[in-house]
Amino acid sequence: MSMNQTDNDGKARLDDMTQGVLGEPLPRIDGLAKVTGMARYAAEYPIDNCAEGVLVTSTITHGTVTRLDTEAALAMPGVIAVIDDSRLTTRAAQGTANEAPQQAPVTVCYWGQPIALVVAESFEQARDAAKRIVVEYDVSPSPPLAPGDVTPEEQEDDTVSEGDLEHAMKDAAHSVDVEIMTKGHASAAMEPHAAIADWDGERLTVHASLQMLNYNITELADALDLPEEKVRLVARYVGGGFGSKLGISQDVVAASLASIKLKRPVRVVLSRQQVFQCVMRRSETTQRLRLAATSDGKLIGFGHEALVSNLPGEEFCEPVLQSSHFMYRGENRELMLNLARIHRMTAGSVRAPGEAVGMPALEAAMDMLAEKSGVDPVALRLMNIPDKNPESSLPFSSHKLAECLRQGAEAFGWDGGPRKARQRREGEWWIGTGMASGARIHSTKESKARVTLLADGTARIETDMTDIGTGLHDPCPNGRRDARYRSCDGAGGHWRHAPPPGPRIGRKLGCGFDRLGGLPRLPRDPRRPRCAGRVGRGCARIARWQGRRRSQADRCSRRRQPIP
Amino acid sequence: MQPFELVRAPSPSDAAKLTKDEETRLIAGGTNLLDLMKLQVETPSRLADISRLDCAEITDTLDGGLRIGSLVTNTATAVHSRIRQDYPVLARAILAGATQQLRNKATTGGNLCQRTRCFYFTNIDQPCNKRNPGSGCGAIEGVAKLHAVLGTSDQCIATYPGDMAVAMSALGAEVHILKEDGTERSLPVRDFHLLPGDTPWRENVLERGEIITVVTLPPPVGGTHYYRKVRERSSYAFALVSVAAVIDIEDGVFTRADLAFGGLAHKPWCNPEIGAVLLGKTPDASLFEKAADVLLQAARGFGENDFKIPLARRTLRAVLSQAVEDAA
Amino acid sequence: MAGTIDINGTAHPLPADARTSLLDFLRHDLGLTGTKKGCDHGQCGACTVIVNGLRINSCLTLTAMHEGDQVTTIEGIGAPDAPSNLQDAFMAHDAFQCGYCTPGQICSTQAMLAEIAEGWPSDAAADLTAEVTCSDEEIRERMSGNLCRCGAYANIVAAIRDVAKERADATV
Numbered sequence A: 001m002s003m004n005q006t007d008n009d010g011k012a013r014l015d016d017m018t019q020g021v022l023g024e025p026l027p028r029i030d031g032l033a034k035v036t037g038m039a040r041y042a043a044e045y046p047i048d049n050c051a052e053g054v055l056v057t058s059t060i061t062h063g064t065v066t067r068l069d070t071e072a073a074l075a076m077p078g079v080i081a082v083i084d085d086s087r088l089t090t091r092a093a094q095g096t097a098n099e100a101p102q103q104a105p106v107t108v109c110y111w112g113q114p115i116a117l118v119v120a121e122s123f124e125q126a127r128d129a130a131k132r133i134v135v136e137y138d139v140s141p142s143p144p145l146a147p148g149d150v151t152p153e154e155q156e157d158d159t160v161s162e163g164d165l166e167h168a169m170k171d172a173a174h175s176v177d178v179e180i181m182t183k184g185h186a187s188a189a190m191e192p193h194a195a196i197a198d199w200d201g202e203r204l205t206v207h208a209s210l211q212m213l214n215y216n217i218t219e220l221a222d223a224l225d226l227p228e229e230k231v232r233l234v235a236r237y238v239g240g241g242f243g244s245k246l247g248i249s250q251d252v253v254a255a256s257l258a259s260i261k262l263k264r265p266v267r268v269v270l271s272r273q274q275v276f277q278c279v280m281r282r283s284e285t286t287q288r289l290r291l292a293a294t295s296d297g298k299l300i301g302f303g304h305e306a307l308v309s310n311l312p313g314e315e316f317c318e319p320v321l322q323s324s325h326f327m328y329r330g331e332n333r334e335l336m337l338n339l340a341r342i343h344r345m346t347a348g349s350v351r352a353p354g355e356a357v358g359m360p361a362l363e364a365a366m367d368m369l370a371e372k373s374g375v376d377p378v379a380l381r382l383m384n385i386p387d388k389n390p391e392s393s394l395p396f397s398s399h400k401l402a403e404c405l406r407q408g409a410e411a412f413g414w415d416g417g418p419r420k421a422r423q424r425r426e427g428e429w430w431i432g433t434g435m436a437s438g439a440r441i442h443s444t445k446e447s448k449a450r451v452t453l454l455a456d457g458t459a460r461i462e463t464d465m466t467d468i469g470t471g472l473h474d475p476c477p478n479g480r481r482d483a484r485y486r487s488c489d490g491a492g493g494h495w496r497h498a499p500p501p502g503p504r505i506g507r508k509l510g511c512g513f514d515r516l517g518g519l520p521r522l523p524r525d526p527r528r529p530r531c532a533g534r535v536g537r538g539c540a541r542i543a544r545w546q547g548r549r550r551s552q553a554d555r556c557s558r559r560r561q562p563i564p
Numbered sequence B: 001m002q003p004f005e006l007v008r009a010p011s012p013s014d015a016a017k018l019t020k021d022e023e024t025r026l027i028a029g030g031t032n033l034l035d036l037m038k039l040q041v042e043t044p045s046r047l048a049d050i051s052r053l054d055c056a057e058i059t060d061t062l063d064g065g066l067r068i069g070s071l072v073t074n075t076a077t078a079v080h081s082r083i084r085q086d087y088p089v090l091a092r093a094i095l096a097g098a099t100q101q102l103r104n105k106a107t108t109g110g111n112l113c114q115r116t117r118c119f120y121f122t123n124i125d126q127p128c129n130k131r132n133p134g135s136g137c138g139a140i141e142g143v144a145k146l147h148a149v150l151g152t153s154d155q156c157i158a159t160y161p162g163d164m165a166v167a168m169s170a171l172g173a174e175v176h177i178l179k180e181d182g183t184e185r186s187l188p189v190r191d192f193h194l195l196p197g198d199t200p201w202r203e204n205v206l207e208r209g210e211i212i213t214v215v216t217l218p219p220p221v222g223g224t225h226y227y228r229k230v231r232e233r234s235s236y237a238f239a240l241v242s243v244a245a246v247i248d249i250e251d252g253v254f255t256r257a258d259l260a261f262g263g264l265a266h267k268p269w270c271n272p273e274i275g276a277v278l279l280g281k282t283p284d285a286s287l288f289e290k291a292a293d294v295l296l297q298a299a300r301g302f303g304e305n306d307f308k309i310p311l312a313r314r315t316l317r318a319v320l321s322q323a324v325e326d327a328a
Numbered sequence C: 001m002a003g004t005i006d007i008n009g010t011a012h013p014l015p016a017d018a019r020t021s022l023l024d025f026l027r028h029d030l031g032l033t034g035t036k037k038g039c040d041h042g043q044c045g046a047c048t049v050i051v052n053g054l055r056i057n058s059c060l061t062l063t064a065m066h067e068g069d070q071v072t073t074i075e076g077i078g079a080p081d082a083p084s085n086l087q088d089a090f091m092a093h094d095a096f097q098c099g100y101c102t103p104g105q106i107c108s109t110q111a112m113l114a115e116i117a118e119g120w121p122s123d124a125a126a127d128l129t130a131e132v133t134c135s136d137e138e139i140r141e142r143m144s145g146n147l148c149r150c151g152a153y154a155n156i157v158a159a160i161r162d163v164a165k166e167r168a169d170a171t172v
Helices: A031-035 A123-130 A165-171 A213-224 A250-262 A272-278 A355-373 A377-383 A401-411 B012-018 B033-038 B074-079 B081-086 B088-095 B108-112 B164-171 B272-278 B285-296 B308-327 C022-029 C085-092 C102-118 C136-142 C153-171
Strands: A051-057 A063-069 A079-083 A114-120 A134-139 A160-162 A174-182 A194-199 A204-208 A231-234 A266-269 A285-293 A299-310 A332-341 A424-426 A429-431 A450-453 A459-462 B005-008 B024-027 B046-049 B058-060 B066-069 B174-179 B184-188 B210-217 B224-230 B241-250 B253-262 C004-007 C010-013 C048-051 C054-057 C070-072
Touching (some): A031 C085, A031 C102, A051 A123, A051 A272, A063 A114, A079 A123, A079 A250, A114 A123, A114 A250, A165 A285, A165 A299, A165 A332, A194 A250, A213 A231, A250 A266, A355 A377, A377 A401, B012 B046, B012 B174, B012 B210, B066 B081, B074 B108, B081 B088, B088 B224, B088 B241, B108 B164, B164 B210, B164 B253, B224 B308, B253 B308, B285 B308, C022 C048, C048 C102, C054 C102, C085 C102, C085 C153, C102 C153, C136 C153
Parallel strands (some): A051 A266, A204 A231, A299 A332, B005 B046, B024 B046
Antiparallel strands (some): A063 A134, A079 A114, A174 A285, A285 A299, A450 A459, B058 B066, B066 B210, B174 B184, B174 B210, B224 B241, C004 C010, C048 C054, C048 C070
16 A cells, blocks of 8 residues: 555545644744844854955956955955965855866956955954955956857757747647746845854864755865865854855855964855855846647647856756756657856856746746637646656656646636736736746755664754755654754764765755764663664664765766866 | 044034045944945045934924924934924835835935945946046946936936935925034025036035035925835835925816926936926826926936836826826 | 943943944854844845834944944844743744844834834825824835845734734733
């Protein structure tokens, strides 16, 4: 019997396992800390002898730094050093990069790129001094800034060309051929990126605002040419990420380099302006939607093409067509994703990469088709849901869009009434009705957690997860509501196990745990049954872990491309 | 910020004397000045704290008008019962600006003197004739969404961003200035701000050695007051276009149409000819178009801000239509 | 600089560097990191504190200009062992996610409720001279100076609505 199959009483086996906890509204474990201002974010740890660093950023778009005149800055009160180490990173790492992002700040690729770090005793001293560095550049003329300025690179994995869409468009009873543009976005998390790095001569501990600590350790160690075992990251509270804190940002590396050099803790906080200028943007898009339909609205042709942009040397390409590949039928298909290399700041993951900009464009085109064909917008979607993946012909294991559309239509009283914009006015608001399908791919990957039941009746849960506000401090204790929850703030450092092959995605939370070369075996009281405490039916085994050091050979190979 | 000496001015005339020094700035609420000092757009070597001077009262004038001290905060002005009752356009304009946190600090004098939000002005690496005479204007062929369509020059197309001054212009308020020799002068708020011309760094008539002490409002004229602010979100954003209006419609014709416009120029835009078009006339669509024609006769867009021209027309039309509706 | 400033009932000497914003003074000099730096330019409200009963952006004011003033920060509103009913309401309504804007939201709310009690109108008022109400529209306008990128606004409004009602009922 499968887990979600209901019995005669309408209950599914899964329902029995909620233990009265899962699916119930519960206050957040960290709520009290947050509402009283006790939760500490990256820049807020009281660390003795901490110096303050402020990044110096480029005022040209493309070229080379030929001279960094630090004399005036170094003479200012409180200024300790100017760091212009070649290991400074110039870009944020992409999510799951697992290696250092672009370094060598002497090469400037975009306006606002960090090129050096000023360190002083106080923040005001550092901020002032950062503006007194005199930079000379060898400026590269006319760097391409608009996607239309360059020949784009086709992303061949996305290219689909089946049948004859052009012909289908000509023959169709109804067709839509529209260009839709979307602007770039910034994650704009409330907490600016910040890091406090502390090198004690042996080990580097960094309090930072990051979302994927397992990867971030590798990225940071790689950037610094340090063995990973010497790097510890702590990110207990993260003030929002929305994609901008997936890979290490420049403040983390800069603070680390400064601490190593100066042999004291260094804090670097990006200004709000710097967050907007040098971390991540979502690429703008220019999309072409082509829909060809029969007289009753059935799609016989489906075209979705997009042009996005990124810096040279970046692998990320906004996956605009991600859900378009499977959303709707249409045997004559043209899908293509092109990437233009331009000299604007790094484009990367911003909240729902791909669908956030691809779906609205697709659905706008579908609405245009509904209007042209006179078919009800909900009916139009329903009749165009494919019964198999339209490109691979694989059957769907489950497909719930039709059910969503029907339930939604019923809940909103969709049937009845004219469908048009601006149907009525309330004060200064025009009110109309509309709808759209939504989809978002989800990568299902292996992820790991370790639960240890301790002799004192508490459970320790260790997993590489961070809470950016999603409430993931909570599922850990919630699954063991009857056990006392010891806050995972209690331990220190970040625990790593040997990674499985391939990237780890899925929800990632981080508490801080020390990296342990090998875990002690728990003494087993022979008087107790194998499963101490109630852990719920079906969850009987406790795994015992022996961590092992990850060898240097396991490290991902460098895949950086040279900058043209 | 660059380091500075902080001194407290013991009196308005001391404050006026302190401003004779080029490197000294007065600081009251500080919500504009400190913003610019962090960006090193402003780099005074001395700040004269005037926040505790005795200029923070609102009192009645003998003729039934109102005196607003230069250190009265935006909040105190907007919530004052006489302002709400007799000069609602001013209350509305202030409440439409910024946020409560900022209004609690911003002062009457400081708000009149606030500087543009032009991106090139606020970024010291960019060309800006206002901040760095002769360096050029980045906005004219650059990012110019917030910028002016009236009264521009080839040196500067910045806008004055405030709301309070627009309402004050419509109300015929006067600004009173104390000079360091103890003498005073006053002039209409309408004439306080300057167009950029060839000297975009001059934003108002204040000379060194002068300080605003008071703004006076004439006796209330009644009428129906409007402040319509069009912007990209419904709060905490500067005006793309705004209209301050005091309107009277009696016996089917306009008997008063005091108008001022924000978001369009280097100063609140006040052209008495616009109102003159309406006076004595019956409101109708073609009359509103005529008024808008006068407003926009010399309007010039710079690409990204072309939209302001039709937007200003429609906003004026909407305010006048609303006035007609309310008079009915 | 001579003189002191009162933070949550304790007097502290003013900082030596006149440039020190009240925000940096609280976070760095005093270790009161509950007040947050979101933008440092008065554009987000995360740094909101209450000075002499009025809410302000602590990033846009110099500590040295506040000699003798009384400042209340989130730490002064309520501590973990004794949270205020406002903090309880935020928890009960899940009026936060990442929590970074939360101290500013709470300080802002505290002052806002006092403003309503004083009868101060807002831009949301249809009639400036009418009695001030605490409708959802009023709450949203009055709280517009506190951004929340996690989008917890609906729950923040619900929490505030509850507390406002509680206070209104209490005065009846």
